[in-house]
Amino acid sequence: NAGVIQTPRHKVTGKGQEATLWCEPISGHSAVFWYRQTIVQGLEFLTYFRNQAPIDDSGMPKERFSAQMPNQSHSTLKIQSTQPQDSAVYLCASSLGDWGVEQYFGPGTRLTVL
Amino acid sequence: QQKVQQSPESLSVPEGGMASLNCTSSDRNFQYFWWYRQHSGEGPKALMSIFSDGDKKEGRFTAHLNKASLHVSLHIRDSQPSDSALYFCAAIYNYAQGLTFGLGTRVSVFP
Numbered sequence: 001n002a003g004v005i006q007t008p009r010h011k012v013t014g015k016g017q018e019a020t021l022w023c024e025p026i027s028g029h030s031a032v033f034w035y036r037q038t039i040v041q042g043l044e045f046l047t048y049f050r051n052q053a054p055i056d057d058s059g060m061p062k063e064r065f066s067a068q069m070p071n072q073s074h075s076t077l078k079i080q081s082t083q084p085q086d087s088a089v090y091l092c093a094s095s096l097g098d099w100g101v102e103q104y105f106g107p108g109t110r111l112t113v114l
Numbered sequence: 115q116q117k118v119q120q121s122p123e124s125l126s127v128p129e130g131g132m133a134s135l136n137c138t139s140s141d142r143n144f145q146y147f148w149w150y151r152q153h154s155g156e157g158p159k160a161l162m163s164i165f166s167d168g169d170k171k172e173g174r175f176t177a178h179l180n181k182a183s184l185h186v187s188l189h190i191r192d193s194q195p196s197d198s199a200l201y202f203c204a205a206i207y208n209y210a211q212g213l214t215f216g217l218g219t220r221v222s223v224f225p
Contacts, residue, residue, distance in 0.1 A: 004157070033212060042116075043158070043202065045212030059212060091157050100146060100165075100206070103213065105157030 001026065004106035006092050012112045013082045021077045021109045025094030032075045033103060034067055037089040046090075049075060082113045117141055118205050120216035127197075127223050133190040135219045137203030140184070147186045148213065149177060150202040158202060161188070193223045 005024040013019050025032045034046040036059075047057040049069040057067065064082075069075040079086055089110050093103040120137050127133040137147065146165045150158035164170045164177045164186060171177075176189045190197055200220050204213040 035212075042217040043204075043213075043215035045214070048212055056212065093157070100163070102148075102160040102163070105159065107155070107157050 004092055004094055004104055006090075006106035006109050008109060009107065010110045010112075012114065014114055015083060016081050019079045019082050019086075019111055019113075021079075021090050021092075021111070023075045023077070023092030023106060024073060025075065025092070026104055027073075029094035029096055029104070031095045031097060031103075032069060033093045033095075034075070034077050035091040035093065035105075037091055037108065038087075043091070046077070079111075082111075084113045087111055087113045115140065116217060117207075117214050118203055118216040120201075120203050120219050122219060123217075124220040125222070127190075127193045127221060129193060129195060129223055129225050131193050131223075133193050133197070133221050133223075135188040135190075135201055135203070135221070137186045137188075137216055138184055139186075139205050141205075141207055142184060143207055144184075145206040145209065147177070147179060148204045148206075149175075149188045150204060150215075152200045152202065152218075154199075161201075190221070193221075195223050195225070197221060198223045 007022045032049045045059040047067045048055045052069045064080045067077045089108040091108045093105045095103045148163045149161040152158040164179045174191045179186045200218045203216045
């Protein structure tokens with residue numbers, strides 16, 4: 001079991017460019033979550049899929065952020081027109097089901113917007 | 115203001131000593147508390163969850179929840195250098211809205 005896989009581990013983009021982050025959840029896990037981590041704000045929930053269906057995206061900045069889960073083996077987080085304030089570590093987690101069970105986090109993708 | 119507040123911000127503990135971390139919720143309507151630990155360059159890893167009043171022990175880790183005071187604590191007995199990490203308290207308020215994390219307590223274990 002390789003755990004949750006996130007690629008790339010580091011990404012540098014210029015202001016205004018697009019960034020796509022990839023997540024491969026643990027096989028058999030039905031729930032996938034995206035979080036963002038910064039020094040100032042800490043860990044913030046972005047969005048949640050259950051059985052590939054979007055359940056909640058209340059933490060997503062509405063205009064430039066989008067997430068998809070086209071199949072059970074991967075999810076993507078896309079940020080359009082990246083801004084310096086989008087610089088953060090983006091973490092993906094998966095779990096077997098509901099919120100009461102443990103979430104397994106990937107190592108994160110460090111996004112730097114110049 | 116953070117919905118989940120942790121204290122202290124940082125903590126130095128001698129090897130073999132006891133580390134005590136605190137967490138308070140500003141919202142009474144929590145379902146669970148989780149404690150997560152994050153080593154540098156890695157994602158957070160769950161240590162334990164607690165939802166009933168009282169103590170819950172897993173190895174060298176003991177969590178204590180007091181629902182009346184909305185307070186949960188984590189105690190690490192016989193601290194080891196490998197326990198040096200960032201520790202997060204996280205609460206579930208709504209099953210459809212994700213974990214709400216505190217800002218963390220950085221624990222350093224020195225020889």
